[in-house]
Amino acid sequence: MDAIDRDIINTLQAGFPICPSPYKQVAQGLNISEPELLTRLQGLLDSGFLSRFGPLFHAEQMGGALTLAAVKVPEQDFENIADTINAFPEVAHNYARSHELNMWFVLATENPAQIEQTIVKIEQQTGLQVYNMPKIHEYFVGLKLEA
Amino acid sequence: MIDPIDLQLIVAIQAGLPVVARPYALIAEQLELTENEVITRLSRLKQQGLIKRLGVIVKHRRLGYQANAMVVFDMPDTLVNDKGQQISQLPFINLCYLRPRHGEQWPYNLFCMIHGKSRERVLQQLNQLISSCALQDYPYDILFSPRCFKQRGALYANKLS
Numbered sequence: 001m002d003a004i005d006r007d008i009i010n011t012l013q014a015g016f017p018i019c020p021s022p023y024k025q026v027a028q029g030l031n032i033s034e035p036e037l038l039t040r041l042q043g044l045l046d047s048g049f050l051s052r053f054g055p056l057f058h059a060e061q062m063g064g065a066l067t068l069a070a071v072k073v074p075e076q077d078f079e080n081i082a083d084t085i086n087a088f089p090e091v092a093h094n095y096a097r098s099h100e101l102n103m104w105f106v107l108a109t110e111n112p113a114q115i116e117q118t119i120v121k122i123e124q125q126t127g128l129q130v131y132n133m134p135k136i137h138e139y140f141v142g143l144k145l146e147a
Numbered sequence: 148m149i150d151p152i153d154l155q156l157i158v159a160i161q162a163g164l165p166v167v168a169r170p171y172a173l174i175a176e177q178l179e180l181t182e183n184e185v186i187t188r189l190s191r192l193k194q195q196g197l198i199k200r201l202g203v204i205v206k207h208r209r210l211g212y213q214a215n216a217m218v219v220f221d222m223p224d225t226l227v228n229d230k231g232q233q234i235s236q237l238p239f240i241n242l243c244y245l246r247p248r249h250g251e252q253w254p255y256n257l258f259c260m261i262h263g264k265s266r267e268r269v270l271q272q273l274n275q276l277i278s279s280c281a282l283q284d285y286p287y288d289i290l291f292s293p294r295c296f297k298q299r300g301a302l303y304a305n306k307l308s
Contacts, residue, residue, distance in 0.1 A: 009210075012203040016164070018189045020182060023168060034168060042166045044203075052204040054163040061197045062149070062157075068246065070253075082296045094296040097217065099288065101253065104217070105297075131253055137228070137245040140235030145207055145262055 001049065004032060008040055009049065010146060016053075065112040066092075067134040069119065070101040071126065078103075084125050090118045101131060149197075152180070156188055157197075164201070207262055214263040214291060218273060219255035221248070221286040227257055233280045234259050239272045255288065266291065 007030055017025050027037040044050050059066045073081045078096070085105055086094055094105040109115050119130045149157070155178055165173045171189070172182040192198045207215065222230050227245055234257070235243045242260040259276075263269035270289075277283055 009203060009205060013205065014202065016201040018171070018186055018193065018201065020171065020186070021168060022170065023166075038166055038168070045163075045166070048206055049209050050203045051206045052163055053166070054160050054201065054204075055157075055198045056200040056202075056204065057157070057161075058196050058199045061195070068258075072252075086297045091297060095292040096294040096296070097290040097292050099290045104290075104292075131249050133246040133249075133253075133258075135244050135246060137231070139228075139231035139243040139245070140240060140259075141242050142240075145205055145210060145212055145241075 001044075004030070004036075005040055005044060005049075008037065009044065012041075012053070013145070059108060063111060065107075065109050065115050067107050067115050067132055068104065069107060069122075069133060070097075070104045070131045071122075071128040072101050073103050073126075073128065081126050081128070085122060088118060088122065090114065152178075153188055153192060153197075156185065157192075160189075208295065211264050212262045214266045214269045216261045216263065216266075216269045216273070217290045217292070218259050218261060218276070219288050219290070220257040220282060221254045222257045223285075224256075230280060230282065231257055234276065237272075237276060237279065239263075240276070254286065 011026060011030060016022055019025060021034075023037050023041075024034045027034045030037065032040075041053065045053060071081070071085075081103065082094065082096075085091055085103070088107075090107045090109050092106045092108040094103065096102060097104050107115055107118055109118060115132075115134070119132055122128075123130050156174070159174050159178060164170050167173055169182070171185045174180075175182045175185045178185070189198070189201075193201065220230070231243055231245060234240055239261055240259050241262050242258075244258045245256060246258050248254050248256050261269050261272050261276075263272065269291075273289060277287070
């Protein structure tokens with residue numbers, strides 16, 4: 001990745017225009033040609049620096065629901081439990097974390113009732129208590145990482 | 148309820164926008180709409196906040212952000228909103244939320260994320276956070292994430308079925 005690639009990532013994290021030739025507009029701001037932008041962007045997607053190029057939806061406004069949840073997994077069961085939890089299509093993210101509650105995952109469902117249903121199923125299949133920590137208030141979301 | 152054409156549009160773009168000179172024209176062709184209608188509808192969805200953002204989502208670990216920490220505080224309920232807003236002003240804070248406590252096992256209610264390239268740097272930023280927001284008196288914990296098992300965007304395609 002070179003300076004132009006970094007520039008592309010940083011610019012496109014801030015947004016993308018909705019107009020007939022959006023790439024042309026972005027390319028002009030970056031001082032490169034439109035074909036160069038298209039080639040480089042495709043390259044960044046193919047090589048896995050970008051997980052996606054597209055929309056970030058507002059889950060709640062879509063009628064869907066999100067929550068953060070955690071479980072306390074015995075060390076020797078870690079791989080099995082991770083597989084069991086990841087197998088749920090409602091699980092969008094799953095991370096190990098350094099705490100007694102050592103596995104943290106995000107559930108994204110089509111409606112709020114499915115959050116509770118999914119948690120019950122995860123508790124049944126893992127035999128672990130799920131600590132549900134839904135968002136009560138959002139103070140800030142600005143996940144922009146300098147490339 | 149979401150208008151059926153908006154829903155088709157959402158499904159068409161959820162995996163990603165086409166990387167071609169006229170991306171909205173290509174989507175329009177697939178949905179048998181005009182380019183102008185796609186642009187108008189997407190602009191409205193964005194304005195309404197249904198689409199929070201259009202752009203790239205990075206694989207933060209690939210970009211070198213390996214030291215990602217969730218920092219949590221046990222803040223008195225009377226102070227939590229003020230502190231949440233103060234914390235959100237710091238440039239290295241990526242997310243900040245109020246979430247429920249769970250008794251002794253999890254006494255923390257204020258959650259924020261610091262995505263960093265090294266643990267040292269993140270720990271420095273945590274110190275800066277504590278001193279600049281006057282959080283010295285409140286219990287906290289920092290949870291680094293040594294492994295990521297799964298990371299994907301939420302999909303809505305099954306809404307159509």
